[in-house]
Amino acid sequence: MDYHQKLKNIPETLKLVTEWKAQGKKIVHCHGNFNVVHPGHLRFLEFAKKQGDILLITISSDQSLGVALSKHFFDENERARGVCAVNFVECVAVMGREDLLSFLENAQPDICVKGREHEQHKDYNDVEEENIVKKNGGKVVYGAGRVDYSSSELLHQPAEIIKEQGVAQLQKVCTKQNIELIQLLSIIRKYKQLKMLVIGDTIVDQYIACDPIGMSAEAPVIAVKEIDKKEFLGGAGIVACHIKSLGAKCTYLSVVGNDKPAVFAKDVLDEHQVKHILIEDSNRPTTYKKRFMVNNQKLFRVSRIKEQTINEDLENKVIKNLELIIPTVDGVVISDFSYGLVSPRVLKYIQSICEKHNVRIFADSQCSSQIGDVSKFKSIDLITPTEREARIALRNNDDGLERLGYELLLKTSNQNVIITLGAKGVIAFGRKEINGKLVNDSVHFPTLVSNPLDPAGAGDAMLSAISLSLCAGANIKESTLIGSCASAIQVERLGNIPINMTELESLIIESLRYSKSDEDPMRLAQ
Incomplete structure (x- = not known):
């Protein structure tokens, strides 16, 4: 059923409801603004669909939103x-408050489904509708x-189709x-004018390639044979390397142990020309993580860490x-793995000094x-939690993603929040106030990689590119798109390898389907 077949006016919708009820169908109704349909909406609509036979959606009209809100x-x-494109929605109608x-x-739906936040924060409209x-x-x-x-999409669609849908x-x-496109490329070219500080936990990742032998005869344990191994710099260290590789000047500040992983980290930072200050703590080891793999599939991880x-x-x-x-810098990037470097006192000093010198903070x-x-x-430019991390921070496992982003902005007073959703992409929430009241201003960006080789470094690459983009003058939506592309490059590699400007520009051009017959965007961006 196409868009025009699903979208009905109110009389047409009521006629359909009468026909469905005559057939013994259970009618489920949802109402909302549905500005941009994202994974949070899809979860909600899937939940609603399971409550009955027919899913009927009504959408707030432009007039009912009001002049101030409708601008956004x-x-x-x-x-x-956008709602009509959801295949399990049978009917969509647009209406104002009184029409609703x-x-x-008149429609007398069997079930009306609302988001969990409406149960906890009922207003007059909720009560009126419920009555x-x-x-x-x-x-x-x-x-x-x-x-x-996690996502189960690969069980239902080929990887190529999922990637094409993401690009579309x-x-x-x-x-x-x-x-x-020209603006995005221009933003990336400004990276070379920036100076950044990265502070956080240093991690060295070792990948151990194994051959499967089978099940141990002595106990129910999987037996493997080590055939090769390789080390990569991870944690905050790779964030610093990404930033330097993308063209900016970068200083890296961290605490490490007196051990071989610390020497390895210094060598990698030197190789990528990252200025570093690694303070030695003889009482703690440099964090070291071993990942055992068979045919590019991770079996398990062993970590040597000190969380103190x-x-x-x-x-x-x-x-x-x-x-x-x-x-001396334009921005500070805090890559905190909760191992003890970013203590409350250190964080307080970072924020105090940055406020004094008008330096932006990303964490x-x-x-x-x-x-x-x-x-x-709190009160910084950006945080980038996963959905799980956002729910842990808010102690909220019930509300939808829109409410989750809104609550994080409200609780932290940050300018921007990006919630990462793994294979479902990311949702960017920017702080926007209308008449002194915080309103949701979110955009969903899909993933560009359907079957990642190694998703471990996706967040580090995204944080690096978004922080640089915001410092270069981009808005949160432009920055998130650039960050999504950086993340897509990283997850198609095994282990952390710094992303460079050419790779990032190429993927952005490819993803936006730049036509070769048009004027060269690389030249225009210079």
């Missing part, structure tokens, strides 16, 4: 078209859909958000360097396999 939304036809109340009275539904024998169900941190979605986002806040003497050394470096606090809280970063 696509027009009602664009929003309706009248529609609920009408219940009066006519219906019920209201609250839910945001199932929270999944990206092109639509660029069109709707007025993101221009650095002592006061080390804090003083870190702060002394911060006082010298921060006044990520990983807690996928250890304790961490990304919401400790």
